Amino acid sequence: MTIRKRLFISFSLILLIVTFIIGVFFYTIYNLNSINYQQNHRYDQLIKVEKLKEYSNSYSWVVLDIITDFDKIQIVDKRINKASDLSISLSNLKTIVINNSESIEEKKNLVLIFANFDTMLNLIKNELYPLVINQNNDFNKFNKKFEELNIDTQKLLEKEIKYLQDKLNQTQNKRENFLDTIKLELVILFIILFLFSFIISSKIINEIKNKLDKLNQGVLQLFKNSEKTIKVDIGENNELSVITENLNSYLEKQADIIYSREELLRNISHELKTPIAKGKFIIEKLENKDNKILKDINTIFYDIEKLTSKLLQREKLNFAVLKITKFKASSLILESLSKLSIVDESKVIVDIENDFDINGDFYYLTISLKNLIDNAMKYAIEFPIRINSSKNEIYIENISNKLSNDLIYYIQPFTREPNQVQGHGLGLNIVNKILSLHGFELKHKYKDSHNIFSIYF
DSSP, X not given: OOHHHHHHHHHHHHHHHHHHHHHHHXXXXXXXXXXXXXXXXXXXHHHHHHXXXXXXXXXXXXXXXXXXXXXXXXXXXXXXXXXXXHHHHHHHHHHHHHHTOXXXXXXXXXXXXXXXXXXXXXXXXXXXXXXXXXXXXOOHHHHHHHHHHHHHHHHXXXXXXHHHHHHHHHHHHHHXXXXXXXXXXXXXXXXXXXXXXXXHHHHHHHHHHHHHHHHHHHHHHHHHTTOSSOOOOOOSSSHHHHHHHXXXXXXXXXXXXXXXXXXXXXXXXXXHHHHHXXXXXXXXXXGGXXXXXXXXXXXXXXXXXXHHHHHHHHHHHTTOOOOEEEEEHHHHHHHHHHTTTOSOGGGEEEXXXXXXXEEEEXXXXXHHHHHHHHHHHHTXXXXXXXXXXXXXXXXXXXXXXXXXXXXXXXXXXXXXOTTOOSOOSOHHHHHXXXXXXXXXXXXXXXXXXXXXXXEEO
């Protein structure tokens, strides 16, 4: 399993725990809302029951006023009407209070309380009021009955109030216990999340560290035992195995480069044999003391020196570090021409249509353009050659024979035309190497008896 997959699975599990914690949070909010609603409901019920005590006291005051002013019929009628009004208010309150009861016992208690209130009203209307109408001031029997009923009602109300207060206390305790439980659960979940994350992270880090250690051992073994590839088992289908494969691919390419250099050296040896053989042949003619022969010897060794210089130049390009600067196309063309030391300037026409900016290594680009101009001068059938700068491209064209192969053939080292005598087949190879380092492109086309080489910047 790849490290990425392990991380994804670990992240998914951690996300699951976090989601569970969020779920616990919302569950807590939901339950707290439920508890708060229940608490508010009981508190509202308690207020209503407390109000019933006021109704009980109001009935007592009605009875007291009637007995006190029994001889004043108008006052008695007002008190009777007040008792009726109290009964209507109680009737409106009765349905709400009874429906808000939470238990059968509470409901029975409330029904009994309201029944007592109805009885109080009946006693006032059916027993007390007739006594007043008949001018009978013997209220002892009525007082006794009403007092017993009032005391019983007060007890029932006290019982209901105590019941509701107990329920409120239970709700508060439930709330506090619930909060304590949730706090403990959240702490435990956070601890589990931390430990889980720590264990997974440690395991993944240790796995990466072990694989890196193995990879490091493989690299050290590569240097100690002159291995061509890293031979170490770090598993399959993981990121480090991919890195190891890429490193081995790179090392194989390096081995190919080394092989190419060895082949290049063999080619160099082959190319040097011809001028050396010529030198030996001419040296044998030195007995004639002919100045022409000495001149030929100088030419041959100059040829060898030039070949060696180009080979060294080509080799340096393998390790070149570019110094990027900004300069004009015209500066590059003029500097390249100055390195050629052209005696007859009429052989070259320079046409700067667009003097654009170039970002590159001025020294190496001068070498590449100089080689192209040198080839154009060397193989031209007619003069002048033309150098043109236009639209991020420099063109070098001459009137010459059409190339027998495509450009890709000539950018290989030691390749040239079959009938070509001069040159070593390294010029275009060096040009292409320099341009490749810059990310520029070498182009060629043949049009109207003109070979046109161009550098596209």
